[in-house]
Amino acid sequence: MPVFKSMPMGESGLREVYSWVDSYVKGNQKIADKISLGKSEDNKWDIPAVIVTNKSIPGDKKQNAVVTLTRHGGERGTRVIGPEILNYLASDDASEIRDNQTVIVVPVANPLGFILDEFHSSMHGITDLEKSVWGNLCSLYTPDMMLDYHSLGKIDGAKYDRGDMEVILPVNTTKWGMDEQIYQYVANRMAEDTAAKGWPYEVHSLEDLSFYYFGETTGRFPQKYLQEKVFLLHIQNLLEHYDFPNKMPAYTNYTNGPAYYKWHTLVFGIETNHWAIKVEDGLAESGLAPCQSLLNMGTTRFPWEEDAGYPTNLLVGDFRISIRASGKNPGERRISREKIWKERANFDILKREMLEDPETTLAEVGYIGENVPLKFDLCLRMRQKLIKKVTVEEREVEFGTFKDDCSTFLSIPITLNKPGLLKLTIRHEPFKRQIK
Numbered sequence: 067m068p069v070f071k072s073m074p075m076g077e078s079g080l081r082e083v084y085s086w087v088d089s090y091v092k093g094n095q096k097i098a099d100k101i102s103l104g105k106s107e108d109n110k111w112d113i114p115a116v117i118v119t120n121k122s123i124p125g126d127k128k129q130n131a132v133v134t135l136t137r138h139g140g141e142r143g144t145r146v147i148g149p150e151i152l153n154y155l156a157s158d159d160a161s162e163i164r165d166n167q168t169v170i171v172v173p174v175a176n177p178l179g180f181i182l183d184e185f186h187s188s189m190h191g192i193t194d195l196e197k198s199v200w201g202n203l204c205s206l207y208t209p210d211m212m213l214d215y216h217s218l219g220k221i222d223g224a225k226y227d228r229g230d231m232e233v234i235l236p237v238n239t240t241k242w243g244m245d246e247q248i249y250q251y252v253a254n255r256m257a258e259d260t261a262a263k264g265w266p267y268e269v270h271s272l273e274d275l276s277f278y279y280f281g282e283t284t285g286r287f288p289q290k291y292l293q294e295k296v297f298l299l300h301i302q303n304l305l306e307h308y309d310f311p312n313k314m315p316a317y318t319n320y321t322n323g324p325a326y327y328k329w330h331t332l333v334f335g336i337e338t339n340h341w342a343i344k345v346e347d348g349l350a351e352s353g354l355a356p357c358q359s360l361l362n363m364g365t366t367r368f369p370w371e372e373d374a375g376y377p378t379n380l381l382v383g384d385f386r387i388s389i390r391a392s393g394k395n396p397g398e399r400r401i402s403r404e405k406i407w408k409e410r411a412n413f414d415i416l417k418r419e420m421l422e423d424p425e426t427t428l429a430e431v432g433y434i435g436e437n438v439p440l441k442f443d444l445c446l447r448m449r450q451k452l453i454k455k456v457t458v459e460e461r462e463v464e465f466g467t468f469k470d471d472c473s474t475f476l477s478i479p480i481t482l483n484k485p486g487l488l489k490l491t492i493r494h495e496p497f498k499r500q501i502k
């Protein structure tokens with residue numbers, strides 16, 4: 067049974083959600099706490115965050131997952147989903163999530179917008195109130211994952227599909243360090259999990275989102291959308307350009323963009339739909355589904371990651387050769403990740419080379435920044451199963467390995483004491499495919 071049987075509206079609706087949150091925290095004292103992140107613009111309404119976790123496990127041993135809802139006041143679907151997520155987090159099914167993550171849920175980011183049932187936010191960047199609210203939250207819990215909930219209605223839906231879509235949006239704003247592939251991988255798993263529960267979510271990019279908001283109501287594809295879809299084609303001929311009559315100012319829809327830039331947080335947006343799906347038809351359940359999927363993925367190991375958790379440690383390079391966050395637990399890796407992520411553009415060389423000798427691979431790492439000493443793991447995906455010996459500048463060093471279905475990841479802890487180039491030699495067995 068869903069927590070809310072009808073849509074909470076106006077001031078009484080906000081009070082209803084707040085009193086539900088208070089009784090939830092009171093009824094789940096062993097695992098839940100409430101903190102305040104600030105007050106609404108009129109100073110009248112608190113902006114609460116509920117922290118759900120296994121309190122007997124220290125924070126350093128867990129990842130921080132942040133779920134934010136109701137940034138845009140009129141997006142009603144989000145109002146009933148926050149409590150549904152909290153209820154799930156208190157269930158037996160979520161015990162592994164509580165053991166491995168500190169989950170912070172902000173059920174109402176915009177209390178005034180909720181009461182007014184209006185957008186009451188900014189189209190361009192995050193509001194001053196949000197800067198302080200998310201600043202307060204992230205100073206307490208550096209996020210490893212951040213999921214921001216929105217909800218489409220009849221008129222704010224896609225211009226070509228009005229009033230009937232639910233969407234998972236990978237909202238990282240760069241393709242750095244394989245992030246585009248990693249985000250699509252995670253988004254597609256979320257879409258499979260939600261589909262298995264009977265909810266047909268689509269995976270759309272930020273460019274697609276821009277189309278639903280700024281496209282033409284006739285359904286005709288606008289030029290801006292075309293420009294983005296054909297970007298790679300059109301840069302092939304530098305003399306050829308479109309002439310765009312209406313230039314759009316930059317648009318920020320999700321609260322979590324800055325967290326990607328600062329901490330390489332895994333950031334997703336969700337658009338539920340309060341027009342097509344009524345409260346009594348499972349709106350809250352449909353909204354819970356992608357969150358449940360992502361939180362559970364955060365307790366598993368991704369094939370290219372050494373440890374279980376959100377896939378945020380690959381900071382420079384690709385799956386074959388990369389610079390990764392180092393540390394023996396999630397807390398240490400968070401600190402390491404922030405430091406290396408700031409230096410990402412200062413790694414000027416990442417190179418590997420396979421020699422005639424089938425038992426040797428050479429690698430090079432170059433760093434031109436000044437933030438030394440700098441610790442990181444250099445990670446190589448190897449075809450060979452057995453790695454025998456690794457030397458850095460001709461000195462033998464320790465290394466670790468982990469595997470995916472068909473390869474071995476070699477992880478070499480490195481501390482750079484000064485900028486420059488490091489040369490590595492990796493000795494391994496020759497590769498021999500066993501043909502069956």
Ligand SMILES: [Zn+2]
Pocket residue numbers: 138141216217319
């Ligand atoms: Zn929105």
